[in-house]
Amino acid sequence: MYPDHPLELWNEAAAHALLGAALPNSAVITFDEDGGGLRRREFGIGSWGIAWVEGGRAVTYGYDLDRSTARDQLPPVDLLAGAPDWFPWEHVHAAQKEMDLVSWVYWWDGTTWARPEYPGDMDGGPDSGNDQSFDGYADNAEDWDAAREPYDALLAAVEARVVDAAVIEALYAPLDETCRPSAPAAAVAGALELARRLGVTPGAPRPELPAGTGEPAGRRVHVLDGHQVEGAIAKAMRNASELDRPAPSTEPDEVAAWVRANLGEAAVEIAWTGSDRPGHGYKLGIERGRMADAGLSALLDAWREREADPERGRWTHARVVVTASGFTADRAYDHLPAWWTGFQLYLAGLRAEMASRAPRWRPSWAGLLDQELWSQGVPPELAWRPGEPFQSLAL
Numbered sequence: 001m002y003p004d005h006p007l008e009l010w011n012e013a014a015a016h017a018l019l020g021a022a023l024p025n026s027a028v029i030t031f032d033e034d035g036g037g038l039r040r041r042e043f044g045i046g047s048w049g050i051a052w053v054e055g056g057r058a059v060t061y062g063y064d065l066d067r068s069t070a071r072d073q074l075p076p077v078d079l080l081a082g083a084p085d086w087f088p089w090e091h092v093h094a095a096q097k098e099m100d101l102v103s104w105v106y107w108w109d110g111t112t113w114a115r116p117e118y119p120g121d122m123d124g125g126p127d128s129g130n131d132q133s134f135d136g137y138a139d140n141a142e143d144w145d146a147a148r149e150p151y152d153a154l155l156a157a158v159e160a161r162v163v164d165a166a167v168i169e170a171l172y173a174p175l176d177e178t179c180r181p182s183a184p185a186a187a188v189a190g191a192l193e194l195a196r197r198l199g200v201t202p203g204a205p206r207p208e209l210p211a212g213t214g215e216p217a218g219r220r221v222h223v224l225d226g227h228q229v230e231g232a233i234a235k236a237m238r239n240a241s242e243l244d245r246p247a248p249s250t251e252p253d254e255v256a257a258w259v260r261a262n263l264g265e266a267a268v269e270i271a272w273t274g275s276d277r278p279g280h281g282y283k284l285g286i287e288r289g290r291m292a293d294a295g296l297s298a299l300l301d302a303w304r305e306r307e308a309d310p311e312r313g314r315w316t317h318a319r320v321v322v323t324a325s326g327f328t329a330d331r332a333y334d335h336l337p338a339w340w341t342g343f344q345l346y347l348a349g350l351r352a353e354m355a356s357r358a359p360r361w362r363p364s365w366a367g368l369l370d371q372e373l374w375s376q377g378v379p380p381e382l383a384w385r386p387g388e389p390f391q392s393l394a395l
Contacts, residue, residue, distance in 0.1 A: 002113040003106055003125045006058035009050045010206070013038040014198045015158040016133050019151075021191040022168050024181060028136035029129045033197070035091060036209045039099075040129065048126040049095055052208040053088055058108040059209075060126055061092055063101040069122050070103030071224035072393040074231025074343035078221045078383035079105040081116040086211040089219070096222040103224070117386040121394075130155070137171075140179035147174045162202055163195040220377025227393060229373045231343040232382040233350075236365035237336035243361060245312055245333065252303040255320050256327035258296055267321040269340055270300060272314070274349025285340055307331075313357035316350065334363040343391045 003009060013031045017038055020030025031038040037051025040062075048062025061079075063070070070077060079102065080092065087107055096102045104124035106113045134151050141147035150170040157167045168188045172180050181187040192201070199206030223229060259268050269285030270292070279294035281301060292300065300318075308314045315331035317340050330337070347369060354366040368382075384390050 001123075001125065003060055006050065006052070006060065006108050009060060009126055010038070010052070010058075011155070011159050011200075012128060012130065013040065013050055014195075014200050015155050016040070016129060017198065018154065018158070018163065018168070018191050018195055018200075019133060019137060019171070021194050022171050022181070022187055023137070023140070023175075023179070024187060026136065026140050026179060029133040033194075035094070036207050037091070038198070039095070042099075046101075046127075047099060049099075050126070051088065051091060052206055053086060054208050054211050055086065056110040057086060057211070059088055059092060059106070060108075061095055061099075061102050061105040062124070062126055063099065063103040064124055064127065065101070068101070068103040068124055069120065069392060069394040070118075070124070071101065071228070073119055073122060073384060074228055074391040074393065075235045075382060075384050076221055076223050076228040076232060076378060077118060077122065078116065078380050078385075079103075080219075080221075081380065081383070081385070082114075083107060083215070084109065085214045087215075088209045089212045089216050091209055093216075093219075093222075101224060102222065119384055119386075119390045120392050140176060141174040142176055143174060150174065158195075158200045161200045161204070163192070163200045164202075165192060168192060219380060221380055221383040222377050223374050226374055227344065229378070230345040230347060231384075231391065232373060232378040233347070233365060233368050234336055234343040234345050235382050235384075235388075236368060237345075237363075238338075240335040240363050240365055242332070243334045243363065245361075248307045248331065250303075250306055252299075252318075252320060252329050255296070255299050255303055256322050256329075258299055259320055259322045259327075262293075262296075263322075265322055265324060267319060270318045270320075271340065271346065272300075272304065272316050272349055272353070273346035274352050275346075283346070285342070289342065289344065311358040312361045313353055316353055 016029050017031040019028050031040050034049055037049055039049035040047045045066055046064040050060045052058050106115045137151055138144040138147040153170060154167055157163045165188055168191045172184060195201045196204045259266055271283045273281055273283055275281050279297045280291050281297050282292040283289045284292055304314050315333050317332040317337055319330045319339055321328045351369045354362050354369060
């Protein structure tokens with residue numbers, strides 16, 4: 001579902017901003033000016049912002065703590081993928097940094113809203129706060145019914161762009177004396193000045209951001225959770241190939257024997273984690289993964305070290321398939337194989353393995369392990385794209 005018309009969103013945000021300015025000490029939903037737009041003050045469940053862009057265009061963005069699944073998506077989702085050249089890139093990038101949890105972004109071209117495709121059940125949009133805002137306002141009144149008329153009058157005046165002192169002053173009439181501002185004249189003057197800046201007084205223009213001039217070079221995709229860094233690196237590993245290395249000269253007979261004795265005919269996928277805790281040095285690729293049995297972990301250590309090379313290193317993922325007639329073993333040193341599902345990685349283990357290798361035996365994605373991707377963001381090509389697989393950590 002797409003947002004309401006940007007004019008409706010702006011009028012709602014402006015009315016709540018004026019209510020907050022008129023009642024600076026009351027617990028009402030309010031919006032703050034945000035570099036040319038408006039952003040709802042976070043009050044425990046989320047926030048959203050809206051801004052006009054020159055040319056009759058607009059952008060809205062935000063998050064809902066109760067319903068958002070964006071931070072659970074691996075790899076991270078590029079909320080700005082496909083945004084037009086006029087998109088206010090710097091403004092929205094700054095909002096993503098400051099709000100941290102932005103999980104949806106829409107842009108209005110003057111006729112319709114648009115956004116990139118999102119994976120799974122990820123969705124979201126600006127929610128109306130009129131009911132909660134009225135409740136917060138009416139809680140300060142001696143009579144809730146008496147509070148409805150001045151509140152509705154404020155909404156109507158904002159919509160008609162005719163806010164004046166009388167509209168603001170009328171908000172105080174139903175309030176308990178102790179809930180009114182200590183300096184009402186100053187509060188009214190401040191609210192009127194804000195109304196002028198927001199373009200809801202007679203003849204005042206609405207603020208608008210300058211149009212963008214195209215996607216910034218070197219743009220990064222904002223990361224909402226540390227696991228999303230794993231997802232981005234996993235995508236780079238999936239797109240990589242194995243380096244040209246000699247075939248191993250040994251086979252993991254003892255591992256195959258353990259699988260046959262404990263699991264029967266089965267396929268076991270293994271990821272090395274780097275942990276020195278018994279059983280925690282390896283993760284098995286079953287559903288979301290579980291740690292290996294301590295006995296199996298010791299056998300895997302022996303196999304992995306037996307095949308180690310001081311320059312080329314060791315495998316990071318392996319698979320042993322046991323059948324009635326024998327077994328086969330696969331190793332992956334430089335990429336994430338297709339048979340390893342999911343996007344969660346053990347980055348500390350990967351860093352240790354890459355550091356142990358000679359530089360020429362480190363795949364291209366190894367450099368990502370030393371970057372501050374959580375704070376800097378990930379390159380757009382490592383974010384999720386429509387049609388690609390993803391993993392959701394949401395329960």
